[in-house]
Amino acid sequence: MSRRRRGLWVVAGIAATAVLLCCGLGGAVALSGLFDQQDTPAVNLSGCGQKLRAYRDLPAVSGYTDAQRSRAYDIVKAGIKLKVPPRGWVIAVATALQESGLKVYANDNPSYPLVKAHSMALPHDAVGHDHDSVGLFQQRPKPPEGAGGWGTVKELMDPTTSAEKFYRKLLSTSGWQQDPLTIAAQAVQGSAYPDAYAKWESDATNLVNALTGGAARTAANASGARSVGTCAANGQIAASGWVQPVKAPISSGFGPRGGFVHYGVDLAAPRGADIRAAAGGLVITAECEPSTGDCDRDGSASTPGCGWYVEIRHADGVDTRYCHMVSRPVVHVGQTVAAGTVLGHVGMSGNADGPHLHFEVHLRNDLSSNGAIDPVPFMRDKGVPLGRS
Template sequence: MDHWRDTESPPRRRKLRLGVVAAALTATLTLLCCVGSAGAFFLTELGGEEQDPTVAGLACDPGHRVSVTGDMPRFTEYGEGQLRNAAVIIKVGQDMKVPARGWVIALATAMQESALRNLANSTVPASLTLPHEGVGADHDSLGLFQQRPGWGSVEQRMSPAYTARKFYEKMRRVPRWEDRPLTVVAQRVQISAFPDAYAKHEELAGRIVDALAGGAARTVQIAGKAVCDAAAGARIAASGWTAPIPGGVGSGFRTADRPGHNGVDIAAPRRVTEIHAAATGRVLVARCDPDHSGRRDCDRDGWPGKGGCGWFVDILHAGGYITRYCHLVERPGVAPGQLVAAGDVIGRVGSSGNSSGPHLHFEVHVDSDRSSRGAINPVPFMRERGAPLDGDT
């Protein structure tokens, strides 16, 4: 597919329009709260990518055991003590044989509740000398997860290992917790007044799990075992991402002969191949893209040079990421404003629009920017999240 274009509005107006949509989403999913930290390490002007030094080139080792006493990796968002608390949360999950997806959920929850600090409160008796790292705002909530008296005694709730164990125990009772959006699972455990706030921490939580636990956010559970880089279809990586369809990349991102190709093409059988949402998010656009002549003509196969994305979907994810899915065979099965979970079917592969045959054109954008300026190479992006686009498992 040639580079996607929106003939309805110039780039500046399009970005302003998206800003209005994003502001509305903040009230319901809080998806845009961490764009600066989650998207800042990408250089996208020429398709190059500057990787986060804490995970760049990190191998995936499902058997890696986290250390709570060794040197901690460096993150600008958190200090050594906070990362050591994160290590405790992960270690408890490993000891309980909780899959890595649970570690990401637990970390994101503690990041929202306490910023990974073991918080005391003003009601703790002076006679109790409990180690703590600050005083929380909630008068009867304590510890990393800000648990209330029903979770245990004061001493227990001030123990990072105890509170992590209690979180995992309750999380495991949430039906289908591994396949549901992080916000849904965290809220079922915590019963928070701000249930959507957990979403903004998912990206960084995955990076911390990778750095502390040998790339574990890139794993999926297959036959009860953690497997690296196999997230596709119904399989969701611990990072919360999955490949939209299985297969291998044919035409790559901004190649020498196609410098305006802002995504990658993955060939697949027409109509029978389901397209899955790559991560939980809110649908921004689901419509027929006009061709070069301005016609919305997507109910038949297209041809090279026709122009337009055909039937397509844009989804906004936590961290300000946007994924785009082009050339669907028919009207998408989702609508603007709809919340979709990772792995949900949003349509089927086709050849509508500027297309020479059945395939999925897949794009990833950063900074909530749907224009070509926001496009990055989706191949390394998806590989770092355990959902490679080359089909290898």
């Protein structure tokens, strides 16, 4: 436990928290008959997900039109066909959200007239064309002389074909399942605005979950469309891009504690256990707190501060904090880390009366108490429930 920077007190709590069940869904559910087409392979999402509804019965997703949901459906379908793990579906949908708003034509109407650009007759996509880029992913067509490009205009204006081309490039990128979404998407797209993909990660996750009954909560490192596998287990990265920071029971939860507020949860991992980045992002803090304190020794309930700690800035305005490391963090400020990267090791520096990780989640890039939320439901929604030993 800790008295953290910015004057936020964290007070001891001993109440045990019940072990959380994976995703709250039980049993193996096969995604056979995913689509109306007969050639679509079955996908096994044991413990997470349900059968994707028929095209005509697409579930509603708040904030998105029928046309946009159908384009997300096309992207997921293409990923299943190519046996891409669900993490790839999330990355692809987020990329299409940024590039085209999940629309192919103006008003998503295939009859919209062609426009002239760079001496080529190109369909005008929903948000205007960038030079000669078209389609869901704003891919550049092959020029008349035949050198370069992603394919013909006709191919790139077809959602399934353009998605398949995106996936093939993604699959050839080393480490894409662990990388922050922005890095994975940028490795495919080569965008002039690579950071823009970050703001769509939550929406893409929600769309994939809605269309598949929770596939973004499955393990991202599963391989093969016939064994996309299970809800993310201990230490596995979910398709949402998140992983447990440590595998340990919760010893103190989020909320009021004897007149103060505990702005995170304590995970009772043993001394020396690896502390991992809960998602890909940028290290913005790696220091001893308070700065005048001695973090290279065990603290106590009366010792101030987080001790050795790390803060990471993730996509979509989310920050995480990791307190009470046994020694100096093994990462540094300005370092980009992947989900699961070791940040340091469990100890009891700072305001701690026993070895544990104090873990916090903050929204809106607000690391004060105003931005703090309960990490338990947040992580459960990402597919990596806290509290499992």
